[in-house]
Amino acid sequence: MIRVHCPDAAATRAVGRRLAGLLRPGDVVLLAGDLGAGKTVFAGGIGDGLGVEDPVVSPTFVLVRHYRGLMPMTHADIYRLGSSAELEDLDLPAESADGVLVVEWGDAASQAFADDHLMVRFAVHPDGTRTLEFTGTGSWTGRPLQEVAG
Numbered sequence: 001m002i003r004v005h006c007p008d009a010a011a012t013r014a015v016g017r018r019l020a021g022l023l024r025p026g027d028v029v030l031l032a033g034d035l036g037a038g039k040t041v042f043a044g045g046i047g048d049g050l051g052v053e054d055p056v057v058s059p060t061f062v063l064v065r066h067y068r069g070l071m072p073m074t075h076a077d078i079y080r081l082g083s084s085a086e087l088e089d090l091d092l093p094a095e096s097a098d099g100v101l102v103v104e105w106g107d108a109a110s111q112a113f114a115d116d117h118l119m120v121r122f123a124v125h126p127d128g129t130r131t132l133e134f135t136g137t138g139s140w141t142g143r144p145l146q147e148v149a150g
């Protein structure tokens with residue numbers, strides 16, 4: 001497990017950008033953390049690293065947004081989903097098979113995603129800084145995750 005301290009939003013974004021360099025088509029990145037913890041900021045950094053030109057904005061109300069970059073990026077926010085049936089209807093893994101899938105609140109439904117995924121947990125400290133904790137399963141065990149720390 002890798003922990004990275006992020007003093008501000010720019011730092012969180014930079015960590016996302018570095019993570020993008022480790023991503024492969026079919027990857028699933030689950031983001032876990034409270035409201036406002038920085039999940040969307042981090043997803044924006046992944047978009048930067050994947051060369052996505054459109055601004056990565058919160059998919060809170062639309063649930064899913066698709067971006068074009070070096071590989072396709074699908075960004076979902078499942079906070080408002082009422083049931084696992086709704087999640088199945090979205091069929092996120094199929095929609096993003098040839099690209100990267102980034103899911104905010106993904107921890108709430110991690111069993112719905114591939115066993116092979118990266119979990120990123122966001123902790124917010126009293127001083128407003130964040131710590132990001134990376135835990136990879138499956139193919140992630142062989143990847144140089146420490147590179148996200150810069």
Ligand SMILES: Nc1ncnc2c1ncn2[C@@H]1O[C@H](COP(=O)(O)OP(=O)(O)OP(=O)(O)O)[C@@H](O)[C@H]1O
Pocket residue numbers: 006007008009010011012033034035036037038039040041042058060077104128129130
């Ligand atoms: N170290 C930090 N990392 C990330 N964001 C930070 C940090 N410090 C302050 N912020 C601010 O916190 C906010 C994080 O918002 P963001 O939308 O990324 O959170 P979120 O986890 O996606 O929330 P939600 O659960 O509502 O989708 C931004 O306004 C950002 O500028």
Ligand SMILES: [Mg+2]
Pocket residue numbers: 039040041058059077104
């Ligand atoms: Mg968000």
